[in-house]
Amino acid sequence: MTSARLPAWVEGRPFPIMLVAGALSATGFAPLGLWPVTLLSLALLLALLDRARTGRKAFALGYAYGLGQFVVGLNWIAYSFTFQDAMPHWFGYLGVVLLSVYLAVYPAAATLLAWRCARGAGPRGGGAMALTLVLAGGWALTEYLRATLFTGFAWNPLGVIWLGTGVDHMARLIGTYGLATVAIMAGGALWMFLRGQRKLALLFALKLLAVVALGWLHSHWTRPGPAAQPVMVQVVQPNIPQDEKYDPLAESRNFLKLAKLSGAPSPTPRLLFWPEAAISALLDMEPDWRARLAALLGPGDVLMTGGDKFYFRKTTSAFYAQGDLMGANNSLWVLTPEGRIAGRYDKAHLVPYGEYLPMRPLLSAIGLSRLVPGDVDFWPGPGPRTLALPAGASGGRTRLPLKMGVQICYEIIFSGQVVERANRPDFLFNPSNDAWFGRWGPPQHLAQARLRAVEEAMPVIRSTPTGISAIIDASGRVTAAMGPHQASALQTVLPPAAPATLFARFGNMLPMILALALIVSGVALARVRR
Structure with missing residues (x-):
């Protein structure tokens, strides 16, 4: 493959140029959105990949690009290490680089696939189009693998750059990984335009616009209908810093913050939402704590709060020896005004090195530990579950029973894995703890929660200790939010859900079919050109 000549300083230094280009590409994600x-x-x-002479160089171009993107986009991870004194804080920066060294393999695999499938297709239109099509399909495929292999790490998928542009409505058809193909093809159209293939670029752009219009129409057909009745929700953000969250001396002060922001019961039944791990009590073992929480609720209220579920070897004694704790779940508890536990969800997608330490005997021997305090690892739950919320009545007003899906913190980033499809909920609750995510982590986390709302066509509620807490409607719009480091509460009406989208019905089967179709089309086009 050959192409129009690039500047000498670009052709002479392709790999440093790609490293910088990848770093700049991360500005397309939140919080910058460029x-x-x-x-x-x-x-x-694409321009440099088109000029690559060997598969090794094609792989290296994608690797350099991915390395730059991940190092910059995931810079917030380094901040989380400042809360763990068992490890040196500088290790956070090394951790970002080491994680990026691994993650960069995925875009590199996509560029190698595109180069191998499209090479020899000729210098004109067919070659450029074949290369773009295969890279688009390959990128979506490798992003899906990145989110799946070795427990997966789906943070900052390429498609999230479209959030708020109108293109994001395509996610209702082809999901987040499908949006990555749109980004690659838009980049391909821009490349064709800049290399002088104006007609081909225009044709490519028109096809993309037609696809986006199809997504808009599908979004229009799946608009939310009128709610059966208004449901009052109250979201609490106590602004409890990470260094105080697990401090036993601050437990009473933290609870008072939560109680004060929860406010007095109103005549309208409320759904009250607290953040991940909001309380340190063992709710299933401490009835006094349940009574303490129930006292905050009116007759029609229901409280959703984060708190751990512990598993002990001995369960008959009121006191436990230090060695009796076997494991724990990071859980979300549903509590009624009578102090009854109406449901519990256990986090299924745990954070490696955060909530459990892989290869614990080896890594603990060299001084590493997980970032969440404690020496016992969390255990994963069974996966997406829909919890039934009881009806409420207060002041002559009633609330019908509702169904709630839960995704705790990091779980919300996994496209196609957030809803129990056989029992579709009315909304998703995403209790989170972003207090250790630095300045870039919380807006990136919020952006990915908004994409889940678009894909699944249902509202998402986020409650975090330090922000960003938000109410997101079924179109992915933030209808109310509390910014970072604000102690406040949101009280508003729950946005209605929309009918199930195609993506909500079929999940990642659709973007994977699209990815394979693009790869096959690119390969077929390259063969014809040869």
């Missing part, structure tokens, strides 16, 4: 920069970087990636 998505045109990401498209320009993809156009440059």
Whole structure:
């Protein structure tokens, strides 16, 4: 493959250029949202990939691009190490680099696949189109693998750059990984335009616009209908810093913050939402704590709060020896005004090195520990579950029973894995703890929660200790939010859900079919051109 000549300083240093381009591409993600920069970087990636002479160079180009993108986009991870004194704080920066060294393999695999399938297709239109099509399909496929293999790490998928542009409505058809194909093809159209293939670029752009219009129509057909009745929700953000969250001396003060922001019961039945791990009590073992929480609720209220579920070897004694704790779940508890536990969800997708330490005997021997305090690992729950919330009545007003899906913190980033499809909920609750995510982590986390709302066509409620807590409607719009480091509460009406989208029915089967179709089309086009 050959192409129009690039500047000598670009052709002479392709790998440092790709490292910088990848770093700049990360500005397309939240909090900056500079998505045109990401498209320009993809156009440059395609231009250099087109000139690669060997598969090794094609792989290296994608690897350098991915390395730059992940190191910059995941910079917030380094901040989390400042809360763990068992390890040196500087290790956080090394951790970001080491994680990026692994994650960069996935975009590198996509560029190698595109180069191998499209090479020899000729310098003109067919070659450029074949390369773009295969890279688009390969990128979606490798992003799905990144989110799946070795427990998965789906943070900052390429498609999230479209959030708020109108293109994001395509996620209702082809999901987040399908949006990645749109980004690559938009970058490809830009590359074709800049290399002088104006007609081909225009044709490519028109096809993309037609696809986006189809997504908009599907979004229009799946608009939320009128709610059966207004449901009052109250979301609490206590602004409890991470260094105080697990401090036993601060437990009473933290509870008073939560209680004060929860406010007095109103005549309207409420759904009250507290953050992940909001309380340190063992709710299933401490009836006094349940009574303490129930006292905050009116007759029609229901409380959703984060708190751990512990498993002990001995369960008959009121006191436990230090060695009796076997494991724990990171859980969400549903509590009624009578102090009854109406449901519990256990987090299924745990954070490696955060909530459990892989290869614990080896890594603990060299001084490593998990970032969440404690020496016992969390155990995973069974996966997405829909919890039934009881009806409420207060002041002559009633609330019908509701169904709630739960995704605790990090779980919300996994496209297609957040809802129990056989028992579709009315909304998703995402209790989280973003207090250790630095400045870039919370807005990136919120952006990915918004994409889940678009894909599943249902509202998402987020409650975090330090922000960003938010109410997200079924179209992915933030209808109310509390910014970072604000102690406050949101009281509003729960947005209605929309009818199930195609993605909500079929999940990641649709983007994977699209990815394979693009790869096959690119391969077929390359063969014809040869």
